Amino acid sequence: MEIRELTADALADDDVVRQLYEVSRRAQLFGRESQPFWSFQEFAGALRSTDIGERQEVFAAYDGDRLVAGAILWSFLLDNTEKAWFELSVDVPDRRRGIGRALATRLEELARADGRTLILSDAKLPFDDREAHGYRRFAEACGYQLSNYEVVRHLPLPVPDDRIEEWIAEATPRLEGYTLHTYVDEMPADLVESLCVLLGQLGVDAPTGAVDFEEEAMTPERFAEMLERDTAMGRSRFETVALTPDRQVVAQSTLSVPRSGGTEVFQWGTFVHRQHRGHKLGLAAKAVNLRAVQSFRDDLTLVTTQNAETNGYMVSINERMGFRPVEVSAEFVKHL
Numbered sequence: 001m002e003i004r005e006l007t008a009d010a011l012a013d014d015d016v017v018r019q020l021y022e023v024s025r026r027a028q029l030f031g032r033e034s035q036p037f038w039s040f041q042e043f044a045g046a047l048r049s050t051d052i053g054e055r056q057e058v059f060a061a062y063d064g065d066r067l068v069a070g071a072i073l074w075s076f077l078l079d080n081t082e083k084a085w086f087e088l089s090v091d092v093p094d095r096r097r098g099i100g101r102a103l104a105t106r107l108e109e110l111a112r113a114d115g116r117t118l119i120l121s122d123a124k125l126p127f128d129d130r131e132a133h134g135y136r137r138f139a140e141a142c143g144y145q146l147s148n149y150e151v152v153r154h155l156p157l158p159v160p161d162d163r164i165e166e167w168i169a170e171a172t173p174r175l176e177g178y179t180l181h182t183y184v185d186e187m188p189a190d191l192v193e194s195l196c197v198l199l200g201q202l203g204v205d206a207p208t209g210a211v212d213f214e215e216e217a218m219t220p221e222r223f224a225e226m227l228e229r230d231t232a233m234g235r236s237r238f239e240t241v242a243l244t245p246d247r248q249v250v251a252q253s254t255l256s257v258p259r260s261g262g263t264e265v266f267q268w269g270t271f272v273h274r275q276h277r278g279h280k281l282g283l284a285a286k287a288v289n290l291r292a293v294q295s296f297r298d299d300l301t302l303v304t305t306q307n308a309e310t311n312g313y314m315v316s317i318n319e320r321m322g323f324r325p326v327e328v329s330a331e332f333v334k335h336l
């Protein structure tokens, strides 16, 4: 078994990326085959995009010419610079041969050499086996501790229009002084800066278990890169924002929607500015965004989201909207 770094040249090769995709898909969906997963275009588009806020390094393990495992290491560059995050996928027939441990060790060496003190990863687990599942045992065998549980929830689509209107009507009396607007794949230039402040604070205010995250340095330049990445992935970004009369963005909610083909929508962040909480802006932004998404495509099948179990406020909105728990995302950390 040999570990190779996949350089930008290798990642420009569709055959290499296809092999990495197939291994990742089999590994990540094993035992949870009906869960959403990236299409090839989405996977390749994300892998080939840049983010000035993160360095991405991609590795593959080969048995002869056969790609048997893949790993991606993301090292934050503008904030949280003591941390690195990775994703690791070992093909199903090639497990328990030490490949996972060898790849994790390689990533840890790189992170340590780069001055990082914390390395993190996650795994999706069934509720009833979250304490004893093999992926958790793997993480512990490699010296990781559980840092957080997030619950993954799904909302079946379509949601009847009158239910969405009910949520909006419930929020409306509390929304005086705010206006809600939805933008798709673009954002008026004067709104980007205050939107970026909210996007950067999400990781601080959303509970993240045993590991704290500092505010993310979200800049207009990074936001533009995010829009480019969505385009490369063939997805549309629906951003609903709440504005004050002087056009400050004080709440936002993002849904990522396949432009064609796939039918699964991802809920990214929802965030209400600290000084503007208690006005039902979270429910209103989510409901208005969902209404816009459903009028864009009427064949979508579900929205998927995940939150820390301790994020009572967000979880109560999601349950109110009909999201149902599906599985757990367990997050692991190792102090280097």
Ligand SMILES: CC(C)(COP(=O)(O)OP(=O)(O)OC[C@H]1O[C@@H](n2cnc3c(N)ncnc32)[C@H](O)[C@@H]1OP(=O)(O)O)[C@@H](O)C(=O)NCCC(=O)NCCS
Pocket (backbone or CB within 6 Å): 027, 028, 087, 088, 089, 090, 091, 094, 095, 096, 097, 098, 099, 100, 101, 102, 121, 122, 123, 124, 133, 134, 135, 137, 138, 139, 141, 142, 332
């Ligand atoms: C978790 C995963 C990466 C393990 O890869 P792997 O190549 O099978 O792992 P290794 O062979 O290096 O295992 C190292 C040790 O971890 C433990 N371990 C690994 N898989 C295990 C399992 N299913 N049950 C119990 N212990 C397990 C064992 O102690 C093992 O040592 P041993 O085989 O000598 O007993 C792989 O199953 C996978 O790709 N899972 C899906 C994606 C994922 O969850 N990745 C992130 C996990 S943090």
